[in-house]
Amino acid sequence: MHALRVPRPRIRRPRIQRPRIHRAWWVAAVVALVIVTEGWSTGVPNMLTEPVLAQLGWSRGVLGTAFAINMALYGLTAPFAAAAMDRFGIRPVALLALALVVAGALVTTTMSLPAQLILGWGLLVGLGTGALSLTFGAVVTERWFHARRGLVSGVLTSSSMFGGMVLMPLLAWVMHHHGWRAGVATVGGASLLLVLPVLLVVRDHPASVGTRPYGATGFVPPPARADGGLGRALVVLRRALATRAFWLLALTFGVCGASTNGVMMTHFVPAAGEVGMPTVVAAGLLAVMGVCNVVGAAASGWLTDRYGPVLLLVGYYGARAVSLVLLPSVLGPGAGTAAVGFAVAYGLLDLATVPPTIALCRTYFGPGNGPIVFGWVSAVHALGAASAAYLGSVGREVSGGYDAVWYVSGVACVGAAVLALGLRAGREPAPIAR
Known part of the structure; x- marks a missing residue:
């Protein structure tokens, strides 16, 4: 007799599910x-100023007017854009803003009259880029993330400076080889x-795609649509x-704008040139700052998630003060170790103030x-930058140097560090009803 063979039971191996990337990260x-x-x-x-003057023969006043309108709208659009995202949704506002930038670039590329520059680059591009500035990242972070908010807000806010500094050589190459119209295009x-990608990926809230915020x-549930439309931005400002x-918050962030965009982005290259540093070398140091911006803002966001934002702001402004006072002693004809060290340190501090300010x-x-309050605080940041850019020029003329x-x-x-000490999170109730 043959022994009965008992079939072995099949053992199903559990499927190893690969962790999916949360929609919030996309x-x-x-x-x-x-x-x-x-x-x-x-x-x-x-990069537009000199080639436009050479080709079209316009005055610097015309160009200055268009660029001033652009910068003013870049700062003042932010709180209204945040209110519009609360009322109409993130994706529609972002798509409209991109359409404004495309239309403005098209008008500027084909322009032959000064009014077209003012309309295209001044008005349309100013409104579009203003709606997609720091506040855009703050609103998205607020909706899509419960954890890692500081880290994400740091990366998103540093993206603007990264584009403005690091990608400039590519745009300069396009304009040099193909003309200024190609650069604008x-x-x-x-x-x-x-x-x-905005149409396919971005949604107003995680609940819109049946998921939860990260963390x-x-x-x-998604928040109720806010009443009041764009006027809500003014209501929030009045109560704030x-x-x-x-x-x-506004005064400290105004100093932030003055000491970064205001003096560094406007006067660093001319100041370096006065001590014999070539423009290309000085621009390279700015690019180093741009790369370090991303690292500094991300690190600051990570710290904001774990430590008190008030003490972080005090430390950042204090360290920035020391760096600025030491700058005249490190600038020279070449990019020595001290100059590179300054670029790295200042780049790390440049946007580090943003995540703690958003958190507060x-x-x-x-x-x-x-986010709307942060939009108004960002507007003060822009005003501080504009004021410092102008007063820096006046100071250079009066003193004969940049020191x-x-x-x-x-x-x-x-x-600003002293003012930041006056912020004590939680001591003052929020007086604004939604």
Whole structure:
């Protein structure tokens, strides 16, 4: 007799499921590309001036008017864009903003009259890029992330400066070889290419695609559409003006704009040239700052997720003050170790103030109003930058050199550190109802 063979039971091996990338990270990646591209456009005026003057024979006043309108709208559009995203959704506002940039670039590329420059680059591009500035990243972070908010906001906000500094050589190459019209068309074309990924990936809220925000432990319903439309930005501002926290945040962030975009982006290259440093070398140091911006902002976001944002702001402004005071002693004919060290250090500090400032806006004014308040604080940042750019030129003419500009900027940063000490998260209730 043969022994009965008992079949062995089949053992099903459990399938190893690969971890899926959360939808929030795809949204953040597309938003970062958008902010990088629109930040790229901020360097265009510096390269448009001379070729446009040579070809079209316009006055510098015409160009200055168009560029001033662009810069003013870049800062003032942000709070209204945040309110519009609350009312109409993130994706529609982003698509409209990209369309404005494409239209503005098209008008500028084909222009033959000064009014076309003012309409194209001044009005249309100014509105479009303003809607896709720092506040855009803050709104997306607020909606799509419960964990890693500081890290994500740091990366997204640094994307603008990365585009403005690091990608400039590529745009300069296009303009040098193919003309200024091709350079402007490149910015418009890049914005047009971003319409499809925004359309496919970006959504107003995780609940729109049946998921939860990254780091949330349960389902989070989408917020109700805010009433009031664009007028809500003014209502939020009026009520925020009555709080001590808003003034401290606005003043410190105004100093941030003055000591970065205001003096560094405007006066660093001329100041380096006066001590014998070639323009290419000075621009290379700015590119180093741009790369370090991303690292510094991301690291600051990571720290903001773990430590108190107030103490971080005090440390950042204090360190920036020391760097500015030391700058005259490190500038020379070449990019020595000291100059490169300054570029690295200042780049790390440049946008490090943004994640703590966003976190404090949210703490004081709530998740619904925080992005709008940050939009108004960012407008003060732009005004501080514009004021410092102008006063820096005046200081250079009066003193005969740039040393006084760096010293005064350093003292202003000390003042910002002192003001930041007055921020005590949680001591002041948020007075603004959604």
